[in-house]
Amino acid sequence: MLKLNIKNETSRLRAVVLGTAESNGGVPKVEDCYDPKSVQHVIAGTYPKEEDMISEMDTVEAVLKKYNVEVFRPKVIENYNQIFSRDIAFVIDDKLVKANILPDRDQEIDAINHVISKIKPENIIKLPEECHVEGGDVMPWNDYIFVGTYSGEDYADHITARTNIDAVIALQELFPDKTVKSFELRKDNTDPKDNALHLDCCFQPIGKDKAILHKNGFLVEKEYEWLLNFFGKENVFEITKEEMYNMNSNVFSISENVIISEKNFTRLNSWLRENGFTVEEVPYAEIAKQEGLLRCSTMPLIRD
Template sequence: MQKRKLFISDECSPLRTVILGTAASNGPTPLAEEAYDPKSLAHILAGTYPLEEAMISEIAAFEAILKKYRVEVLKPRLLKDTNQLFTRDIGFTIEDKFIIGNILPDREAEIEAIRWILTDIDPKQIHRPPVEAHIEGGDVILWKDYIFIGTYQGPDYAAHITARTNQAGIDFIKTLFPHKKIVTFDLIKSRVDPYCNALHLDCCFQPVGTHQAIAYPGGFRNPQEYAELAALFGENNIFEITAAEMYAMNSNIFSISPQVIVSEENFHRLNDWLREQQYTVETVPYSEIAKQEGLLRCTTLPLWRANE
C-alpha cells in the first residue's frame, strides 16, 4: 500500500495535508496548579477560561477555510476529557521526516491519538528524540536553507514549565539535518506573566510569503540574536508587533500558501498590513483558543506542502 506523502521545507508553500487539533471533549477547566502557561493560569484565576463550545466553533471556522482551499484535514482520535487543541506541540515535519515531539509527560496520550495517521507513514521517516532531548513543534520554524529553533538558555531551565526546547533537542535536529543552517534563539520565559513569556518561537516570530516576517523583538532574551534575524530578512520586511499584540498571539497566524494567510479577525493592524502587502487574508474568530497561549499555527501539524 502506498504510504502517505510527507514533505515540509518552509512555512508558506501550498498546503496539501494537515493535522488539525480538536476542542471536542476538552475536559473541565483545569486547576491553577495544572496550568501549563501563564496566560491559561490568568484566565483560570479570573474565571474566563474558554468554554468548549466556543472553541469547537472557532476550530470549525478554521477547518472550513482550509477545506475551501482544498487542504486535506486530518484529526486526532478523540480522547475523553483531554485537551487536544495544540497538535503543533506533539510533532512536526521537516523535509521528508516526521519528528515526534518530546513533550510534557502527561500529554503522551496526544501522540497516541495520531498513531492512526503515523501508521500510514513509512516508519523509516519517523524519528523520536532521545529522552533527554526536549523539543516541540512551536519552537521549530523553517525558512529557505534555515531551521530556526527557539530555546531557553537560562540556568533555571528545569524550573520553567514554559521552557520546552533544550540544547539536546537542538543537537538532535542538527544530527538529522546536517545540510541545514541551524539558528537558535534564546526566548523570554515567565511562569506568571504572559506579557513576558514567549512559550515557543512562533509566539514571537513567523515568516510570511517568500521574504517577509512578523516578529516581537522583546521576545528574544539576546537583542543581538534578534538583530541578526532582522538583518537576514531586512528590517523593511519585518512587521514588528507590540507586547500586547504578542500577548494576543499576532505572530501565530497560519499560511495556506505564499499568497493566502489565515489570521484572527481582531488583529486589525496586522491584517491591514498584510493586505497592503497584497496577501489574501482569511480571518476567523480564535480569541477563545488564544486564552490558552496558542493560536492558529499551534493548532496545526502540517504533513505536506507542495514545494519539492
C-alpha cells in the first residue's frame, strides 16, 4: 500500500506520478485545444513532436531516479494527451483528491488506476460535481492550502478558468485544520501572456521560505501583496511577463534544496544557485508549448 503524505511543495520527495507523452494524439485542431498557448503553436506549425516530448520526460524520470524517487507512469491510452498528471488529482496530507477536470480529459484518471488501487479507499476523495478543480491550482504549504481560482461571472466562457469557488469551499470543509487561501487569477482565452492557466503558472513556493512570483498573474493586487509579505520581498524571485509565458514558475522541487528546472531559465537558475539550491537543469521547452511545465507533469504522492 502507498502511505500518502504531502504537507507542502518542497519536502523530500519519495514517490511521484510522472505523466507520459507516448501516443500523444498528434497535432490537435485549434478548436480542440484547451489553452491559448497550444493554439498559438498549432497555428504557427510549431506544436511539439511526440518523440521530442518523450525524450524530455525521460530526462526528468532519470533525474528523479538519481534521487531515489519511486516514479509511477500512467498506462498509455492511444492518441490521448496524458502529460499533465498534476491536473487529474492531488494529494494533501494522506488524502488523494480526484479533480473534476475538463470532461474531454476524464479518461486520464483511469490510466493511473494501478497507482490508486494501492491507496486505502477511505483516503480517496471525489469532490461533488459542481466543484471544478485542477491540481495546478492547489498548493499545500504546511498550515495553508493556496488555491488559484476565478469567480468572474464569465467563468463558463473561459476554458482557461479551471477552479471555482465551490471547490475552494469544499477544500476548506475537507481540511478544517488548514487555512485555505484563494487567489483570483487573470484569465485570457486568446493571449497566453495575459493568462495564468493555474496558480503554479504565476507562483510557486520553493525551499523553506522562498517563492517565485509574477504580479500580473493575479487579478487582485492585494492578494499578490499578501504573498509578497508572507514570504518577504527578499525571499521572492519576481518573474517577467515573458518568463511567466515561458513557465519559469513551474519548476519542481525534489527537496528543500534540489529543484528541477528548465535549462533555458538562465536568470532564474542563476538566482536559485546564488541562494544555495542545487539546480538539475533539463530540456523541457517542447512540453512548455502546451502551457505546462515540470510541476504540471508531476503529481507527488509521498514526501518525507
